[in-house]
Amino acid sequence: MLLERRVPRLAIADRCTFDGRFLQVEGKLYTYRIHLGSGSILMPPNDRYLCIVPKSTVTDGNGTPQTGYLPFEGDRMLAVILSKAMLLAKDTEITDPTILSQL
Helix, strand or coil, X not given: CHHHHHHHHCCCHXXXXXXXXXXXXXXXXXXXXXXXXXXXXXXXXXXXXXXXCCCCXXXXXCCCEECCCCCCCCCHHHHHHXXXXXXXXXXXXXXXXXXXXXC
16 A cells, blocks of 8 residues: 555654554544545544545645645545644644644
8 A cells, every 4th residue: 555655754654553444643632543545533532533624725925826735646635644644643733723623
């Protein structure tokens, strides 16, 4: 699997493990489980759903849409999963109020 080859190369590799259909990410607040098929995130207790929606467009400082913004080559779901993993591995640094209200 492509994801299993990518994760060991990441700076957060020591916080990631694969558990069946999930990439498990050890944050400081929680251990998160990212579903490999859907990118959905589950967290304790009782596998609560954590909603993190990737931006559909990225703009420069002037509001001009940028292309090629995905940090990983491959399909879109790979980029979504890896982006979420990197965010959640540093969960104490999250500043988005929508995400923080769910933690």
